[in-house]
Amino acid sequence: MKLRNPLYSLLCLLLALALPGVATAVDGPDFVTLAKNLKPAVVNINTSKTVQPRRPMLPGPRSPQDQLFEDFFDRFFGGQPVPPRKERSLGSGFIISKDGYILSNNHVVEGADEVNIKLADGRSFKATVKGLDPKLDIALLKIDTDEELPVARIGDSEGLKVGEWVMAIGNPFGLEQTVTVGIVSAKGRVIGAGPYDNFIQTDASINPGNSGGPLFNIKGEVVGINTAIVAGGQGIGFALPINAASAIVPQLKETGHVTRGWLGVSIQQVNEELAASFGLDKARGALVAEVVKDSPAEKAGFKRGDIILGFDGKPIEEMSDLPRLVAATAVGKSVKLEVWREGKTRELSVKIGKLDEDEAAAAAAPEGAGVLGLSVTDLTPEIARSQGLEGTRGALVTAVDPQGPAAESNLRPGDVVLEVNGSEVKDAAAFRSAVGKPEAGKVLRLLVQRGQNLFYTTLKVK
Structure with missing residues (x-):
């Protein structure tokens, strides 16, 4: 057996004593063994769904001349419909039971006509979608086999610490069984992905195709499900804490959906x-x-x-x-x-x-808020005083959908709506009355107070 250079060993020991928080070659994680042991439980997910393409339309507003051209196009080609096509996508997952249950992301399999699973040993199976939870972006799949399958051990994401080593295994860009390592950069990230955002941020490389794959700690336990990335970003990936997913798996198995x-x-x-x-x-x-x-x-x-x-x-x-x-x-x-x-x-x-x-959405927001993308409540005297708006009356914006019209109009939580289309808004009820049941395409003019500043903005109903 080849002996380690004694001077090198002494140097590592001195470094470890001087900087106890720094891992050295002597006590660092054994990523080679870790990857070898964990890869068998990680699967490749290939989905396909039928998409009915629309006949190409002329861009922009359509004039009567455009309509005549499209009618001519239909007559020339006999009005034949464009044939449907298959749309394919790739993702990752991991096996959580010996009898073939697999966890992944909802967005990996949502709407798929067919879901195929490829194991690390090359075997392929058709999978059944047993349950979906769009709110947490979780999918529970099942494959049938007579053999016991390798299982990923589930860890405790609550105990995960910022700075810990983590390993992501998945199929980025269709490159099967890719291993990347990094650390936990942050916890409790809210990125606007859903109502229960609470993501683990990591700098372990995560790319398209990693979705649904496991994030392991150095004990070889799953602590997260790789879910989202920042487009164009480097070293910024997000994983759903495994505790949140584990809590709903029994419901997904039993009913296929989640009751909250x-x-x-x-x-x-x-x-x-x-x-x-x-x-x-x-x-x-x-x-x-x-x-x-x-x-x-x-x-x-x-x-x-x-x-x-x-x-x-x-x-x-x-x-x-x-x-x-x-x-x-x-x-x-x-x-x-x-x-x-x-x-x-x-x-x-x-x-x-x-x-x-x-019912919850309707109760938490005024009528029409679903199409406006915001929620309001009364501006109480206490809140008004705290914001230096004593004596002001209006509807306080409490939440804004980042993908909705209100966000496009630059409205923010904490804004106070004073008028809608020239009508005074004294409270949330007055806001409801002024908004009514807005029709798609209608434009509302709002007078808004933000701090000590007043401004008008328009909000287009979708």
Whole structure:
């Protein structure tokens, strides 16, 4: 056996003693062995779906002459429809049970007519989609085989630390069984991918085709599902924490979909000014801007202006913490919430209801907000004072859909709508009345106050 140079070993030892946080060649992760052991549980996913192409249309607004040209085109070619074509895509996944259950992303298989799985040993199987959850972007697949399959061990994403080594395995750009390594760059990232954003950020290279593949820690445990990238970015990838996915797998197996808990409040972020105005020691928690009528929250005694600091024994540091915890709670379970009200903490007990997506959206936003892409609530005197708007009346914007018309009109949470098409807006009800049921293509003119500045903006209904 070849002995290591004693001077080299001594140097590594001195470096380890001087910089205990720095890994050396002596104690660094063994990525070679790790990759060899983990690759068998990672699969390639190939999907296909039938797409009906539309006949090419002339670009831009269509004039009567354009219509005549298109009619002539149809007559010349006999009006024959364009034949459908197959659209194919690639992704990744990993095996979570010996009998063939596989986890991946919803967007990898959504709408597919056929899903094919290729194992690391080259064998291929047709897969059945057992369950989908678009909100978390999770897909549960199943392949049938008489043999026991290699399984990826599931870890604990909650205990993952920023700076830890991680390894991503997948099929970027169709290049099967590609291994990349890096560290955890950040946790709890909100990137606008869905209502329960809580991503692990990593600099391990993740590219198209990695979607649905596992993110491993150096123990060889899955801690995340590689889900999103920043277009044009380098060293910026996002993985869904495995704890969130594991919590819904039983429901996906049993019913094919996920039933989530519902509290029945509209909430907003607590900033330093709001915290001070409510007598809170620092900016934390979720501020209740509205309590939905006949909701579990109303029955439990919640009031507008309450700040939720804890849910079922877990602290609420950021507003985004609350929706995730409520959604993951079993329907019918009674939980205790820590609430800040009138300068004191108190405890409220609530029986969690069932989230109905349509009803919840309607309750949390004014009529028409679905097509406008924003939610509003009354501008309370407390909030007005905290923002230096004492005496101002209007509708406070509490949320803006980043893909909606309101975002295109440069509206932001914290803006106050004072007028809609010249009609004064005194509160959220007046906003609802002024907006009504807007028709697609209609343009609304809004007078908005942002801090000490007033400005007009137009908002086109989609």
